[in-house]
Amino acid sequence: MAKAKVRYICRQCGYKSPVSLGRCPNCDTWDSFSEEMAEIVSTHAPGKVLALSQVPKGDTQRITTSISELDRVLGGGLVPGGVTLLSGEPGVGKSTLLLQVAAGAAQMGKKLLYITGEESPAQVRMRAERLNLDLSGLFVLAETQVPSILEAARGDWDILVVDSIQTLKIPELGNSLGSPGQLREASALVANLAKEKGVPLFLIGHITKEGNIAGPKLLEHLVDTVLYFEGEKDRPIRVLRSFKNRFGPVNELGVFEMTGAGLGEVKNPSALFLAERPFGAAGSIVTPVIEGRRPLLIEIQALVSHSPLAMPRRQTLGADPSRVSLLAAVLEKKVRLKLFDRDIFVNVTGGVKISEPSADLAIVAAIASSWFEIPLPQDLVVLGEVGLAGEIRRVGRIKERLREAQRLGFNQVCGPEMELKEGIEKQKIKALGIRHVKEIFSPELGLFKLDKD
Ligand code: TYD
Ligand code: MG
Numbered sequence: 098m099a100k101a102k103v104r105y106i107c108r109q110c111g112y113k114s115p116v117s118l119g120r121c122p123n124c125d126t127w128d129s130f131s132e133e134m135a136e137i138v139s140t141h142a143p144g145k146v147l148a149l150s151q152v153p154k155g156d157t158q159r160i161t162t163s164i165s166e167l168d169r170v171l172g173g174g175l176v177p178g179g180v181t182l183l184s185g186e187p188g189v190g191k192s193t194l195l196l197q198v199a200a201g202a203a204q205m206g207k208k209l210l211y212i213t214g215e216e217s218p219a220q221v222r223m224r225a226e227r228l229n230l231d232l233s234g235l236f237v238l239a240e241t242q243v244p245s246i247l248e249a250a251r252g253d254w255d256i257l258v259v260d261s262i263q264t265l266k267i268p269e270l271g272n273s274l275g276s277p278g279q280l281r282e283a284s285a286l287v288a289n290l291a292k293e294k295g296v297p298l299f300l301i302g303h304i305t306k307e308g309n310i311a312g313p314k315l316l317e318h319l320v321d322t323v324l325y326f327e328g329e330k331d332r333p334i335r336v337l338r339s340f341k342n343r344f345g346p347v348n349e350l351g352v353f354e355m356t357g358a359g360l361g362e363v364k365n366p367s368a369l370f371l372a373e374r375p376f377g378a379a380g381s382i383v384t385p386v387i388e389g390r391r392p393l394l395i396e397i398q399a400l401v402s403h404s405p406l407a408m409p410r411r412q413t414l415g416a417d418p419s420r421v422s423l424l425a426a427v428l429e430k431k432v433r434l435k436l437f438d439r440d441i442f443v444n445v446t447g448g449v450k451i452s453e454p455s456a457d458l459a460i461v462a463a464i465a466s467s468w469f470e471i472p473l474p475q476d477l478v479v480l481g482e483v484g485l486a487g488e489i490r491r492v493g494r495i496k497e498r499l500r501e502a503q504r505l506g507f508n509q510v511c512g513p514e515m516e517l518k519e520g521i522e523k524q525k526i527k528a529l530g531i532r533h534v535k536e537i538f539s540p541e542l543g544l545f546k547l548d549k550d
Contacts, residue, residue, distance in 0.1 A: 163200075170349045171344070181322040181323075192213075192215070206234075250296075257297070337351035346390065367393055380466050381472070386456055398444045413443045424464070443460060455493075476509055481531075503525065
């Protein structure tokens with residue numbers, strides 16, 4: 098590598114300075130300076146131009162991680178030279194997952210090097226024993242200095258793991274451990290080596306509670322795949338999600354369960370998500386969403402209560418708060434449901450985040466169910482996008498959603514009338530088709546038995 102020196106760059110406008118400044122003289126932003134390594138390269142070899150037809154076919158032979166939920170989220174397995182960033186909060190199970198990958202690799206006769214800067218080899222061994230893993234064929238390197246890591250990683254390895262990027266150090270960059278410049282340069286060096294050698298590489302990156310962007314976010318552009326590992330405190334469910342993937346679909350979802358003996362794959366996530374659903378509770382509705390390539394049943398809970406505040410709360414977990422506000426406004430305006438003086442809380446259970454408008458009608462039904470304190474039938478699923486005029490709009494892939502609902506024992510579906518007619522053919526589920534939100538209250542539908550007032 099050419100000799101390197103440090104300079105500072107404003108993240109906002111790109112202004113460069115030999116020293117770090119509190120305030121950028123160019124754009125006046127405060128605290129916007131990060132280190133940037135300026136490489137001084139004296140001579141350049143000319144780049145090699147290729148005719149595209151001469152480029153060998155990139156037949157992406159996939160390497161299995163031996164964990165099928167992980168393979169699926171990756172788009173079918175690892176790709177030679179592919180760099181995957183696995184990020185998540187401390188304690189979610191990143192190290193556990195990749196140690197299980199290491200054991201799987203060893204069993205397939207592949208050599209995986211687990212580079213740990215977080216834990217000592219003894220701690221890694223302890224974890225492996227707790228996981229009941231076969232220790233033979235597992236290799237660990239406890240190291241944080243990037244040059245030493247690169248030297249070791251150049252050996253004959255099939256898969257590389259770095260746990261974690263926050264511990265990597267480049268001696269030339271001094272003591273700024275964990276600084277943005279350090280993080281970026283160190284990760285880039287390891288990633289380049291993986292690319293050069295055509296070896297798949299996992300980088301583990303911590304994110305803090307506040308979703309601190311100083312870590313993994315900085316690296317998203319330099320890796321091929323970004324996975325987020327999420328879970329709620331004190332809950333065993335872990336959801337692995339692809340956020341960016343050069344080699345596969347994004348928003349693919351893998352579901353795991355943290356047990357006393359490591360992470361287990363959850364083959365039937367809908368059942369798990371619904372396992373704790375209260376019976377006959379107002380405000381609880383199930384909706385089939387499509388996550389990645391598969392349908393998934395999730396429970397939406399709403400709680401509507403009198404607000405002491407001038408500006409009532411619209412608080413959500415797993416749903417977009419502005420979407421919930423919009424749906425509340427539709428209910429207020431089109432159904433005359435008094436919500437302006439109520440706090441509204443909406444939770445999606447199981448740690449799933451809904452991103453599809455297909456859950457609109459379920460959110461609306463949950464809010465209404467809580468408002469009236471009337472539980473909806475336990476065997477009902479609700480789906481449909483709600484427009485600003487209160488109209489119910491189509492959702493895609495209705496057949497798959499209904500099949501999943503039936504598989505889990507749901508017998509009724511309320512949703513967009515036209516689409517239900519098409520989707521429901523030969524399916525044994527009762528269709529409650531509607532065209533407008535106000536119809537969920539219609540006596541013919543029989544969902545809300547309201548006293549006349
Ligand atoms: P870990 O993989 O160390 O998390 P990360 O690397 O993301 O920081 O997981 C740590 C947590 O998982 C810790 O709270 C203990 C728990 N755990 C289990 O419940 N079962 C197990 O078999 C293992 C190894 C850990
Ligand atoms: Mg860890």
